[in-house]
Amino acid sequence: MTTASVSGAADFDFLHGSWRVSHQRLAARLKGSTDWVRFGGTMTAKPILGGCGNFDENVIELPQGTYQACTVRLFNPEQGRWSIYWIDGRDPKLDQPVHGTFSDGVGTFFGEDTFEGRPIRIRFLWSQIKANSARWEQAFSVDSGATWEANWIMEFTRV
Template structure:
């Protein structure tokens, strides 16, 4: 079935991750930090979803997190939830789909009490390499600041 439910099938398995994260968000920062991580993804709900477990090796200390992705066949949309192990809270959902080989997902959140629009993008380079990026917009999607990228390599 090609309704979108297989869009994240490329991501099933174990990945080494190179994180590249902007140190200060929406403050004009140009300083980035790099760190490693590991992600392992599996299907759930008979293929209507997937989840990954993440180990992020931040310079300030390692932590764990989980992503849960659920597909709505009626709307053809994915909803993505991030659960940060340091706070054990679920971030606001990101909603979107893949089109022309790129996944775009949008949601609303706050940064230090300030409303921001959030965008995730997924790029599949080949069966063993993919990329993710996160950007924030403080002005209703007029401008975007990319603040985190991840490069994934299978293994």
């Protein structure tokens, strides 16, 4: 059995290639803000490890200045799930991963981390996946997932 034949191993194949990214991020996270900051960016993704994962490079054009970041996604065929690791160019290290799967065209991924010194639960949602577009959303929870605050949305358009 090859990794490509394991259910779920090709879930992120839609992401391979080059994209323009329209970002929206809450001005202040976990503070009750409803003000969104909008900015642009680009992303290029490619498969790695013979299809067991993928890697993307991002240019994020925040109003305060542009920076680079990347993502490593790895599929574990034994567990049938993905692990996603973010690397922010402003503080280059692997962030805590989120883990999950796709069901009915939506990818849902959860992880544990801290934000401004307090423990949080993180959720990533991949949705609205089409040949030339996709949507990603990040949300934080301070109550173990009982409630969520969406705080970053990326709308992808294929270049």
